[in-house]
Amino acid sequence: xxxxxxxxxxxxxxxxxxxxxxxxxxxxxxxxxxxxxxxxxxxxxxxxxxxxxxxxxxxxxxxxxxxxxxxxxxxxxxxxxxxxxxxxxxxxxxxxxxxxxxxxxxxxxxxxxx
Amino acid sequence: xxxxxxxxxxxxxxxxxxxxxxxxxxxxxxxxxxxxxxxxxxxxxxxxxxxxxxxxxxxxxxxxxxxxxxxxxxxxxxxxxxxxxxxxxxxxxxxxxxxxxxxxxxxxxxxxxxxxxx
Numbered sequence: 418x419x420x421x422x423x424x425x426x427x428x429x430x431x432x433x434x435x436x437x438x439x440x441x442x443x444x445x446x447x448x449x450x451x452x453x454x455x456x457x458x459x460x461x462x463x464x465x466x467x468x469x470x471x472x473x474x475x476x477x478x479x480x481x482x483x484x485x486x487x488x489x490x491x492x493x494x495x496x497x498x499x500x501x502x503x504x505x506x507x508x509x510x511x512x513x514x515x516x517x518x519x520x521x522x523x524x525x526x527x528x529x530x531x
Numbered sequence: 532x533x534x535x536x537x538x539x540x541x542x543x544x545x546x547x548x549x550x551x552x553x554x555x556x557x558x559x560x561x562x563x564x565x566x567x568x569x570x571x572x573x574x575x576x577x578x579x580x581x582x583x584x585x586x587x588x589x590x591x592x593x594x595x596x597x598x599x600x601x602x603x604x605x606x607x608x609x610x611x612x613x614x615x616x617x618x619x620x621x622x623x624x625x626x627x628x629x630x631x632x633x634x635x636x637x638x639x640x641x642x643x644x645x646x647x648x649x
Contacts, residue, residue, distance in 0.1 A: 421573065425571065448637075450637060452640075457642065458642050458643075459535070459537075459623075459640035459642045459643050460574075460621065460638075460640040461640070462637050462638075462639070465637065505574070509637075518576055518579070518587070519574075519576070519637075519638060520573075521573045522573055523571060523572060523573045524573075
């Protein structure tokens, strides 16, 4: 089946690193995504990783992928108060053809304390 | 205006009302989507349209009726809703239906319509 799970809440201090974790079930997903949702706004694509990579770095963001364990993480270095938001992990299953589905986790609320 | 826009941003309606949500994308995309976001639940895909044709209806009750008159506009017509339908309804678009091998084609989201059913 298709399922993506995340922890619901993470609280860190400004300047610390944040690590948001995600597990997924569909090994057919070629790309995995991280989206950010700020209060009152829609989802914004932050970064993505191709399934044959195990790490991708993009400025303060580092994505780690353990394909064997189907575990994805997003690390935010030097977390700022502006990083407070809900972070969604998503996979794009390719089994059954291209249907346009993205499967999302429940979202992790990141709270950054000054 | 650029990106994906949704109107209204907030809507309060009674169970007997009929209302419509509107989504417009200014990105030249061919695929559009409706999602429902309820508190503490994963985003639920409701409908997918590709080149104005519905390609997916994710077992959505008939009180939700989508309409896609062209690739830039998507509507969600609402009638006789229930209080449990209260949620944030998000519209998204992508260049084409997500391809398994695509890194750059992902979904771009609008800000959502916050719906409250009394």
